[in-house]
Amino acid sequence: MRCRLAELLTAQDLVVELGRDRLRAVDGVSLSIAAGETFGLVGESGCGKTTLARALLGLQGVAAGRITLAGATVTATGRAGRAAVQYVHQDPGAALDPWWRIGATLAEGLTIHGVTDRAEQQARIAEMLAAVGLDPALGARFPHELSGGQQRRIGIARILLLRPRLVILDEPTAGLDLSVQAAVLRLLAALRDRFGLTYLLISHDLGVVRRVCDRIAVMYLGRIVETGAAASLFAAPRHPYTRALLAAAPHLDGRESAAPPLSGDPPSLRAIPGGCRFHPRCPIAIPVCATTAPAVENVTAGHQVACHRWQEESPHA
Ligand SMILES: Nc1ncnc2c1ncn2[C@@H]1O[C@H](COP(=O)(O)OP(=O)(O)OP(=O)(O)O)[C@@H](O)[C@H]1O
Ligand code: SF4
Ligand SMILES: [Mg+2]
Structure with missing residues (x-):
């Protein structure tokens, strides 16, 4: 069998249920991330x-x-099967132990992963701090002493x-000033090239995603x-939801958008609308949208959409 080397991580029809009431936070998600993108x-x-x-990290079990x-199935291996996939926490402060100096936290990570020689730890930590643009002396500080x-x-x-090999970056620029955001995004691009990394970058900010991503998936209510x-x-x-997100995104190409703003709060996973989940907020919904979920269809080979009306001329073009 010819191996499709390009695919580093894939998910097929993934379902994740949370809590006692089995809230379906992920409901039939398929995606494929190519090495290097x-x-x-x-x-x-x-x-x-x-x-x-x-779920992709193996920290959360999947229902289906x-x-x-x-190329290897890791669904049931848990975290142990996915050491090559690491996660940068949405809240960086919360991911650092407030009572530990930075250097000790970094050394602990290496120890857990089998690098126990103290000199090697120190050398790798100093090298990595320099690679991310920090003075290695910062290793002596506590998290609250950092910006x-x-x-x-x-x-x-x-x-x-x-x-x-794959790094999941969860809202890597949230809460940062615009100039710091830009510096972090430049750093991430440089690190990707230097270490041959693949990124899954999560953001609610289409401006950020547009600047750095090769491919994009738009998620709405678990799909x-x-x-x-x-x-x-x-x-x-x-998709009308993508259009609405684009219309709402600041700092895009400067063109005026005629798309109406997205109305209402995002509906809750506890009360998922029938048919197309977006229909209560969709500006172009038709009756079938309330009763029948749209299938995923190919616009082109690399572009998929789930909307009954995707083939029609965009009413907002
Ligand atoms: N352990 C849990 N038990 C029950 N519900 C949960 C649990 N963790 C998260 N949820 C709920 O699942 C839904 C999805 O949460 P999730 O954190 O994946 O969203 P998100 O897209 O990352 O949001 P944000 O952009 O705010 O980070 C939310 O409604 C959340 O309240
Ligand atoms: S399927 Fe219908 S409600 Fe859903 S996005 Fe398309 S037009 Fe809107
Ligand atoms: Mg989140």
């Missing part, structure tokens, strides 16, 4: 992005579906020390509604 996952707060990431890593941008860099250094190359998704979005 930066794959963006966008969607509003609460749509299931972090839950999906945790299959995950493969470098938000420095904490981000420490979070990145911590997981890169473990030499992962992926559109996937495509960043260029085609931004140039010709097919």
Whole structure:
């Protein structure tokens, strides 16, 4: 069998249920991340992005579906089967022990992964702090003695020390000033090239995703509604939700958008609408949308969408 080397991580029809009431935070998600690319996952707060990431990491069990890593099925292996996949926490402060000096936290990660020689630990930590643009002397500080941008860099250094292949970056620029955001994104691009990394970048900010991602998946209420190359998704979005997110995103190409703003709060996973989940907020919904969930269809080979009306001329073009 010819191996499709390009695929580093795939998910097929993944379902994740949370809590006693089995809230379906991920409901039939399929995606494929190619080695070396930066794959963006966008969607509003609460749509299931972090839950999906945790399932891909093996930190969260799945109710159904299959995950493969470098061609091997890892769905049932838990975290142990996925050392090559590491996660940069949505809240970098929370991922650092407030009572431990930075250097001790970094050394602990190496110890857990079998690097116990103290001199080797120190050398690798100093090298990695320099790689993320920090003075190795910062290793002597406590987390609260660092700025938000420095904490981000420490979070990145911590997981890169473990030499992962795929790094899941959960909201890597949230809470940072625009200039610090730009610096972090530049750093991530440089690290990707230097260490041959693949990224899954999670964000609710389409501006961030547009700047750095090769391909993008748009998530709504536990499902992926559109996937495509960043260029085609931004140039010709097919799903009304993608269009609405684009219309709402600041700092895009400066063109005025005629799309109406997205109305209402994102609906709750506890009361998922029937038919197309987006229909209560969709500006172009038709009766069938309330009763029948749209299938995922190919717009082109690399561009998929789930909407009954995707083939019609965009009413907002
Ligand atoms: N352990 C849990 N038990 C029950 N429900 C949970 C649990 N963890 C998360 N949820 C719920 O699952 C849904 C999806 O949460 P998730 O954190 O995956 O969203 P998200 O897209 O990452 O949001 P954000 O952009 O705010 O980080 C939310 O409604 C959340 O309240
Ligand atoms: S299927 Fe219907 S409700 Fe859903 S996005 Fe398409 S047009 Fe809107
Ligand atoms: Mg999240």
